[in-house]
Amino acid sequence: MQARSHLIFGIGATWLMHRTGLAASVHAWPLTLLGALLPDIDHPKSMLGQRVQPLSLAIAGVFGHRGMTHSLLPLALFIVACVHGFGHMPAWALALAAGYVSHLLADWLTPSGVPLCWPLRTRFRSPLFVTTGSAAEWVLAAALAFAMWRWW
Numbered sequence: 001m002q003a004r005s006h007l008i009f010g011i012g013a014t015w016l017m018h019r020t021g022l023a024a025s026v027h028a029w030p031l032t033l034l035g036a037l038l039p040d041i042d043h044p045k046s047m048l049g050q051r052v053q054p055l056s057l058a059i060a061g062v063f064g065h066r067g068m069t070h071s072l073l074p075l076a077l078f079i080v081a082c083v084h085g086f087g088h089m090p091a092w093a094l095a096l097a098a099g100y101v102s103h104l105l106a107d108w109l110t111p112s113g114v115p116l117c118w119p120l121r122t123r124f125r126s127p128l129f130v131t132t133g134s135a136a137e138w139v140l141a142a143a144l145a146f147a148m149w150r151w152w
Ligand SMILES: [Zn+2]
Pocket: 001, 039, 040, 066, 070, 103, 107
C-alpha cells in the first residue's frame, strides 16, 4: 500500500484504540502514525525511508523490501523488550505497536502479502486483495476514513 493509505490505516488503529479505551491520550496519534510507516523503512523511497535513507538503504540491502520489517519478529521483540524493561506495555509503546500492526494488516491486503513468520518465506495474503496504487486501494482507504468519521 502507499504511504497515505498506511497513514489512514494508522489513524484507524488510533481510532480503534480510542474506541476500545486502550489509549485515551493524544500521544497515541503521532506514535501510531510513525508505527504505521515504520515497516516500510526497508524501502529507501518510502515516506519514512527517504528521511532516514542511510539506515533505510542498509536495511533494504540486508533484508530487502517486505522482508524482516514486515514480519511479526520485530513486533514480538519490541513487546518483549517493553515488558522486560518496564514490566508492562506503556501507552506510547502500545500506540507504536498498533500502528505497526496496522501496516502489516494493510500490506496483507495486497497481492504480495507479508512474510509474517520471517525468516520463513511463506507470505500471508488476504483472499480478497487490492493492488497497491489502484483505484480499489483508494476506495478501501476512503471507506475506512469515512467509517472512522461516521463512528468517531
Ligand atoms: Zn509495507
